[in-house]
Amino acid sequence: MENNHDEVIREVTQNEYKYGFYTDIETDTLPKGLNEDIIRLISTKKKEPPWLLEWRLKAFQQWKKMKMPAWAHLVIPKIDYQDIIYYAAPKQKASLGSLDEVDPELRKTFDKLGIPLDEQKHLTGVAVDAVMDSVSVKTTFSETLAELGIIFSSFSEAVKNHPDLVKKYLGSVVPSTDNYFAALNSAVFSDGSFCYIPKGVRCPMELSTYFRINAANTGQFERTLLIADDEAYVSYLEGCTAPMRDENQLHAAVVEIVALERAEVKYSTVQNWYPGDKNGKGGIFNFVTKRGICKGNDSKISWTQVETGSAITWKYPSCILKGHNSIGEFYSVAVTNNMQQADTGTKMMHIGRNTRSTIVSKGISAGKSQNSYRGLVRIMKNAENARNFSQCDSLLLGDKCGAHTFPYIEVDNSTSIIEHEATTSKVNEDQIFYCNQRGIGTEKAISLIVNGYAKEVLNKLPMEFAVEAQKLLQISLEGSVG
Amino acid sequence: MSMSQEYVELFKAKEQLLEKASPSFMMNIREEAIHQFGKTGLPDHKSELYKYTSLQKLFEPKYNMQLQPSNVEFRVEDIFNCDVPNLQTRLEIILNGFYKVNGTALTRLDNGIIIGSFAEALRKYPELVKEHYAKHAGFEKDSLVALNTAFAIDGLFIYVPKGQVLEEPVQVVHLPMTGYDTMLHYRNLFIMEENASAEVIVCDHTLSPFRFLTNSVTEIYIGSGAQFHYSRIQNEHLNSNLLTNLFIHQEADSTVRSNTISLHGGLIRNNTNVLLNARGCNNETYGLFLSDKNQHIDNYVNIDHAKPECTSTQLFKGILNDQSTGAFNGRILVRQDAQKTLAYQTNNNILMSDEAKMNSKPQLEIYADDVRCSHGATTGQLDENALFYMQSRGIPRQEARLLMLYAFAHEVIEKIQVTPLKDRINHLVDKRLRNELSRCNNCSMACGDLPIPD
Numbered sequence: 001m002e003n004n005h006d007e008v009i010r011e012v013t014q015n016e017y018k019y020g021f022y023t024d025i026e027t028d029t030l031p032k033g034l035n036e037d038i039i040r041l042i043s044t045k046k047k048e049p050p051w052l053l054e055w056r057l058k059a060f061q062q063w064k065k066m067k068m069p070a071w072a073h074l075v076i077p078k079i080d081y082q083d084i085i086y087y088a089a090p091k092q093k094a095s096l097g098s099l100d101e102v103d104p105e106l107r108k109t110f111d112k113l114g115i116p117l118d119e120q121k122h123l124t125g126v127a128v129d130a131v132m133d134s135v136s137v138k139t140t141f142s143e144t145l146a147e148l149g150i151i152f153s154s155f156s157e158a159v160k161n162h163p164d165l166v167k168k169y170l171g172s173v174v175p176s177t178d179n180y181f182a183a184l185n186s187a188v189f190s191d192g193s194f195c196y197i198p199k200g201v202r203c204p205m206e207l208s209t210y211f212r213i214n215a216a217n218t219g220q221f222e223r224t225l226l227i228a229d230d231e232a233y234v235s236y237l238e239g240c241t242a243p244m245r246d247e248n249q250l251h252a253a254v255v256e257i258v259a260l261e262r263a264e265v266k267y268s269t270v271q272n273w274y275p276g277d278k279n280g281k282g283g284i285f286n287f288v289t290k291r292g293i294c295k296g297n298d299s300k301i302s303w304t305q306v307e308t309g310s311a312i313t314w315k316y317p318s319c320i321l322k323g324h325n326s327i328g329e330f331y332s333v334a335v336t337n338n339m340q341q342a343d344t345g346t347k348m349m350h351i352g353r354n355t356r357s358t359i360v361s362k363g364i365s366a367g368k369s370q371n372s373y374r375g376l377v378r379i380m381k382n383a384e385n386a387r388n389f390s391q392c393d394s395l396l397l398g399d400k401c402g403a404h405t406f407p408y409i410e411v412d413n414s415t416s417i418i419e420h421e422a423t424t425s426k427v428n429e430d431q432i433f434y435c436n437q438r439g440i441g442t443e444k445a446i447s448l449i450v451n452g453y454a455k456e457v458l459n460k461l462p463m464e465f466a467v468e469a470q471k472l473l474q475i476s477l478e479g480s481v482g
Numbered sequence: 483m484s485m486s487q488e489y490v491e492l493f494k495a496k497e498q499l500l501e502k503a504s505p506s507f508m509m510n511i512r513e514e515a516i517h518q519f520g521k522t523g524l525p526d527h528k529s530e531l532y533k534y535t536s537l538q539k540l541f542e543p544k545y546n547m548q549l550q551p552s553n554v555e556f557r558v559e560d561i562f563n564c565d566v567p568n569l570q571t572r573l574e575i576i577l578n579g580f581y582k583v584n585g586t587a588l589t590r591l592d593n594g595i596i597i598g599s600f601a602e603a604l605r606k607y608p609e610l611v612k613e614h615y616a617k618h619a620g621f622e623k624d625s626l627v628a629l630n631t632a633f634a635i636d637g638l639f640i641y642v643p644k645g646q647v648l649e650e651p652v653q654v655v656h657l658p659m660t661g662y663d664t665m666l667h668y669r670n671l672f673i674m675e676e677n678a679s680a681e682v683i684v685c686d687h688t689l690s691p692f693r694f695l696t697n698s699v700t701e702i703y704i705g706s707g708a709q710f711h712y713s714r715i716q717n718e719h720l721n722s723n724l725l726t727n728l729f730i731h732q733e734a735d736s737t738v739r740s741n742t743i744s745l746h747g748g749l750i751r752n753n754t755n756v757l758l759n760a761r762g763c764n765n766e767t768y769g770l771f772l773s774d775k776n777q778h779i780d781n782y783v784n785i786d787h788a789k790p791e792c793t794s795t796q797l798f799k800g801i802l803n804d805q806s807t808g809a810f811n812g813r814i815l816v817r818q819d820a821q822k823t824l825a826y827q828t829n830n831n832i833l834m835s836d837e838a839k840m841n842s843k844p845q846l847e848i849y850a851d852d853v854r855c856s857h858g859a860t861t862g863q864l865d866e867n868a869l870f871y872m873q874s875r876g877i878p879r880q881e882a883r884l885l886m887l888y889a890f891a892h893e894v895i896e897k898i899q900v901t902p903l904k905d906r907i908n909h910l911v912d913k914r915l916r917n918e919l920s921r922c923n924n925c926s927m928a929c930g931d932l933p934i935p936d
Contacts, residue, residue, distance in 0.1 A: 071530065073847075381836070396851035399818065409842040409859055414833035417862040424848050424855040 030087040036060065039187055042087050046156050046190075049163060059176035059186030066180045072314055072343040073372040073404055079285070084250060086188045086221070145203075151196040152207055155223055158194030165196055169227055173256040173293045173320070181252040181287040181314070185221045189254070192222035197232035197263075206462050208237040224255040228263035230296065235266040237465055251310075252287045261296030261323070266304070268461050269317075272472050273309035278367070280339025283311025290317035291347075294326030294355075302329035303346065304460045306469040311340060316374065318347035321355035321383075328357040331457040335473065336369030336401070345375035345392075345406075350383035350416070359390035362454050365401040372404040379416045386416035394424040395453055397446075485541060486523035490516055493632055496549055503601060503635045505608055508615070515621045515631035524625050534809035534841040535751050535780040537626075540723055545665035545695055549635065551580035552660065569902035571653035571683065572597070578658055579668035579696070580636040588639070595648055596641040600669055603639035610641060614673055618701040618729040618757070626753070627727055630699040634669035637698070642678035644705075651681035651900065658696060658722065659689040670700040674708040674736075683903060684714040686747070688722045697725040704736040706760065712740040713898060715907065718747040720775055727753045734760035741898050743907055744771035744779050745914050751780045758785070758792040758820075769798040770894040772914050773806035773838075780809040783827075787820040787850075796827040799894050801887055801915075802838035811843040812857070818849040827857035832864065832890060887915050 030041055039060055043053040068076070145152050151162060158166050176186035197203055228234055238255075251273070259265050267290075276283025286309075292301035303317040319328030330346040348357040357377065365371035373392045394403035405422045427449050435445030451458075454473060458466050493500070493516040501509055524541060525532040554577065574597070575582035581599035588598030588606060596603065604611050621628035642648055658666055674680060688694065704710050716724060724747055730738055744750050756765050771779045785794045800808045814825045831840045844857040864886050872882035891911050898904040 394846075394848070396848065396853070399821070399851045401851070402847070402849040404848060405844075405846040405857070407842075407844060407859070409840075409861060411831075411833060411840045411842075411861040414836050414838060414863050417860070419858075419860045419862075420842075420844070421858040422844070422846060422856060424846055424853060426851045426853070 029085050032085050033082045034060075034084070034086060034188065038086055042188060042190065045087065046159075048156075048159060051167065052159060055171070055176060056187050056189075059183050060188075062177040063180065063183035063187055066177075066183055068180050069314075072374070073370065073406070074312055074314065074341045074343050076285070076312060079250060081184075087190050144205075148201050148204070149198040150201060150203055151194065153194055155189075155192040155194050155225070158225075162194070162196070165227065166194065166225065169225055169256065169258055171256075173258060173291050174254050174289050179289060182254050182289040185223060185252045185254045185289070189221045189223040192224045192253070193226075194224075195226045195234065195236065197228045197234045199229045200231045201229075202232070203234040206235045206237050208239070220249070220251045220253065222253050224253070226255070226257045226265060226267070226292075228257075228259045228265045228299075230261040231263060232260075233264045235462055236268070237462060238267070238269045239271075239465070239468070249283075250285045250287070253289070255288070255290040255317075257292030257301055259292065259294050259296065259299035259301050259323075259326075262298045263296060264300040264302075265292065266302045266462075267292070267317070268465055269303075269305040269307075270461075270465050270469050270472065271305065271307050271309050271313075274311075275309050275336075275338065275340045276311040278338045280311065283340070284309065285312045285314075286310035287312075287314040290315065291320065292318070292328075293320040294323045294328065294352075296326075297323040297352070298325045299323050300327040300329070302327075302331075302460070304329075304331045304457065305333070305344075306458070306461070306465075306472065307332065307334040307342060307344060308472045310342070313340075313342040313344050315344045316346055318349070319357065320349045320351065321357065321386075322351045323355075324352040325354045326352055327355070330357075330359045330361070330375075331460045332361045333364070333454045333457045333469070333473070334361070334371055334373075335364045336366070336371040338367040338369060340367075340369040340371075342370070343372040343374055345373045347376040348378070348388060350377075350379045350386040350388070353382070353384045354386070355383055356387045357389075359388070359392070360456055361390075361392040362457055363392070363394040363403055364397065364450060364454070365394070365403045366397040368400045370402045370404070372406060373422070374406040374408075376408040376410070377418055377420070378408075378410045379413050379418065381412045383413055384415045386413065386418075388416075388418045388420075390420040390422075392420075392422040393453070394422070395450065396424065396426045484523065485538075486520050489629065489632075490520040492547060496547075496633075499549055500633070500635070505604065507608075507612055508604070511616050512632050515628045518621055519625055519628040519632060522625050522628070531782065531811070533843075534807075534811070535749070535778065537725075540695065540749055543663060543693060545663050545693070546660070547633065547665050547667075548578050548580075548660070549633065551636070552578045554659070569900065569906075570650055572650045574598075574638055574652060574654045576636075576638060576654060576656045576668055578660060578664065579634070579666040581638060593646045594643040595646055596639065597652065598639055600637040600639040600671055601635055603641075603671070607641075610673065611639070611671065614671060614701060614703050616701075618703060618731045619699050619727060619755075624727070626697055626725055627699055630667045630669060630697050630727065634667040634699065637668040637670040637700075638672075639670070640672040640680065640682070642674050642680050642708075644675040645677045646675075647678070648680035651683055651903075653683045653685065655685045655687060656696070656698070657687055657689055658692075658694040660692060661690065663693040664695075666694065666696045666698075668696075668698050670698070672700070672702045672710070674702070674704045674710050676705040677707040678705060679709040681711040681900065682713070684712070686714070686716045686718055686724060688718040691719065692721070694718075694722040695725070696723070697727075699727045700729065702728070702730045702738075704730065704732045704738055706734040706736060708733070708736045710736070710738045711899065712738070713900075713903060714740070714742045715910070716742070716744040716747050716750060717910075720746075720748050720777065723748040724750045725753075726751070728755065730754070730756045730765070732756065732758050732760070732763040732765060735762040737764045739766040739897070739899070740768065741894070742769040742771075742781070743895075743911070744769070744773070745910060747777060747779070749778045749780075752782065754781075754783045756783075756785045756794070758787050758789060758794065760789050761791045763789070763792040765792070765794045766897065767794070767796045768894050768897045770891055770911070771798075771800045771808065772803075772891070772911070773800070773808055774803040775806060776804070777806040778808070779806070780811070783812045785812075785814050785825065787814070787816045787823045787825060790820050791822045792820065793824045794826070796829075797894060797897070798829045799890060800829075800831040800840065801834060801891065802831065802840055803834045805835070805837040807839045807841075809841045809843070810859070811845070813845040813847065814855055814857070816846075816848040816850050816853050816855060820850050821852040823850060823853040823855065825853070825855040829857075829859040830890070831861040832887070833861060834863070884915055888912060891915070
């Protein structure tokens with residue numbers, strides 16, 4: 001069986017990155033480097049109002065005073081922030097009115113990814129706001145959504161068309177000075193998605209953005225702002241891919257979610273950015289700040305993530321449970337292989353009464369990768385009857401990888417109940433043996449077991465994503481047990 | 483002058499005194515240690531290890547550093563006797579950080595076992611001490627250990643040669659007793675050679691109402707196949723602060739069980755570091771704390787699985803009352819070599835008051851794949867349904883609560899294998915839960931219930 005395992009490992013390590021194609025389209029880039037002029041230039045290029053520029057500059061001033069966080073269980077090579085292009089937009093020929101006007105190269109890229117930017121969009125029922133290298137290329141279904149009063153547009157359009165909403169909520173969940181990468185993003189963010197669901201509206205379709213990092217040496221700094229007004233509901237999907245590149249690329253995004261009274265937001269991510277090759281060369285640095293606030297009573301925010309890509313992941317989607325009876329959820333599958341490193345988890349801040357949170361995290365590490373769960377559950381003094389349940393499981397495939405769990409539990413209240421449990425183990429030999437003796441090969445058996453292991457989280461994904469996530473899991477890992 | 487610099491200056495001022503008490507190899511280590519401390523200083527709240535315990539504040543008041551044995555006119559052991567009925571123990575007293583000589587400073591038993599003053603052992607058996615001293619408690623990354631290494635002069639020394647069994651459990655009473663605010667550093671070294679076996683019970687008590695800060699380091703070497711049981715009862719007053727640093731080095735097929743019961747005290751921080759350095763080690767680390775008033779109790783456990791086929795179990799429980807705060811930080815490190823590791827860690831806490839606060843940080847850091855590791859942590863309160871059930875059976879609510887707390891605590895206490903000691907601790911915990919004086923029958927002291935100075 002050992003031999004069989006070795007073979008399987010080799011197969012997996014030789015598995016090339018499936019989405020590594022490079023779209024050769026003209027891009028409009030600014031020179032490398034970061035300074036006030038660059039920020040002003042970005043702001044001018046995007047025709048932004050003065051208050052936004054001020055906001056950016058303030059964040060930049062703060063960022064200069066900050067230091068890169070070093071507490072994560074990661075080895076991050078030194079990043080030269082002056083050696084990054086902070087803005088790269090696909091060159092546009094005026095505004096686009098119909099799909100036909102979209103650059104054919106660009107459309108091919110999306111087709112390869114299976115993004116329904118053409119007729120298929122009606123069949124799949126997915127409204128996509130595709131972000132390629134910082135500028136929203138096309139927003140579909142806007143009209144259908146507009147009828148319901150839903151605003152779903154690129155961030156820059158939202159700044160133009162709905163400045164009041166943007167001004168009111170921008171930075172309200174993740175302040176511009178929140179952390180090093182959030183400050184960097186606030187200073188230089190190029191584009192992103194904006195979504196507003198009005199009172200009492202249930203968004204009839206899954207909203208989706210697709211991020212791709214395309215041009216070499218460009219950092220992707222997108223910003224997503226999602227607001228669900230009273231009694232609104234929305235399910236939002238985010239998928240990420242990046243072509244193969246040798247140099248590491250920086251991605252520092254910010255996602256902010258605001259859920260008002262009785263609103264519900266479901267945010268799902270499938271991240272399969274280029275993880276670098278088997279020697280750890282290249283790959284994306286994914287340093288993302290995601291946070292939602294359950295501002296109103298009885299509101300709910302649910303994060304689901306499937307993380308299979310990126311060379312280094314630093315990401316903690318969090319919930320601030322401010323409204324009474326609000327609910328926060330975090331479901332995560334994080335897979336690392338080869339030289340990948342991931343330090344990911346969540347924060348649940350219980351502020352309101354009867355707030356509840358659930359954390360289910362499944363880590364899978366293979367190759368020489370390091371996979372850490374880091375989570376904070378904080379129960380504030382007034383969070384009476386708060387309830388938290390956390391479960392963090394790690395699966396080790398191979399004896400050169402690492403799986404770590406760093407939970408922080410801070411309880412300031414005697415009426416709350418907090419439970420945390422974590423296990424770490426390898427794939428059960430008995431289970432493999434059972435499959436073997438039923439005529440299922442080791443590789444297939446492991447694939448089955450891993451899929452079963454992650455099922456609890458995959459089940460939380462919307463249909464379209466669940467299928468993709470399952471495939472990704474297979475590509476990244478199938479049978480890699482040693 | 484910065485705080486760390488003050489200690490460097492103090493070291494210089496007391497250099498002659500320290501030099502007199504240490505052979506040259508030790509003086510070199512002292513100098514390295516104080517140099518290290520001067521460089522790093524005390525960890526602040528930004529340090530992951532001291533995130534929930536502020537050492538800065540603890541070291542702020544002025545203390546007198548105790549660097550010489552105290553003279554007392556009476557026989558401490560006559561009036562002070564931790565009473566464990568039906569348990570014959572060998573009583574050793576560490577008074578203000580120095581071994582209290584009762585007859586001889588160092589006793590050599592017929593079977594070669596040596597027990598007594600650490601300072602005396604250093605004089606009589608320098609080679610034996612040198613082999614282990616500062617080898618298990620590294621001060622390079624630990625400021626408290628560095629400070630202790632620089633200043634600690636005496637403590638308890640136990641040496642059990644190959645295959646020998648220490649028949650009588652050793653009861654060590656650590657006793658600060660001065661007429662002023664005092665900082666104490668003492669150092670214990672226990673060496674268990676191959677297949678040796680011993681049982682040590684440590685009691686922390688206070689005899690005077692002043693402010694104390696004790697920073698102790700205990701190094702324990704456990705040879706192959708050796709067995710060692712370690713129990714610690716911490717029962718002091720609110721102004722008596724304890725920083726304990728326990729370092730256990732285990733060789734193949736050895737077994738160590740340690741229990742730490744914290745009943746009373748000011749700020750208590752127990753650091754337990756275990757290195758499982760060869761195949762087949764078994765380590766069990768248990769802890770129970772009951773805190774009230776503005777007490778702070780922090781247990782840190784680091785189990786380093788360096789070699790394969792070792793087992794470790796941790797169980798820590800806490801009951802917090804009033805405005806007390808607690809912390810648990812347990813880390814299991816499984817190195818790449820350590821295949822077939824079994825490691826478990828549990829931390830359960832009950833918050834009895836809204837002012838109480840508990841921070842828990844159980845951690846797993848695993849680099850080997852063929853392992854089974856798990857941890858669990860809960861923080862909550864007593865089950866209302868269970869209380870109601872008992873009330874409906876005619877048990878008063880107060881009594882029902884006590885019963886449940888007692889049952890909660892019992893899980894840790896029952897791990898103590900010496901029955902008389904277990905009974906005694908059960909009794910003390912029961913009293914403690916009832917807020918009664920935890921006074922030993924034969925002792926004229928009222929530990930833990932002294933008037934608390936401001």
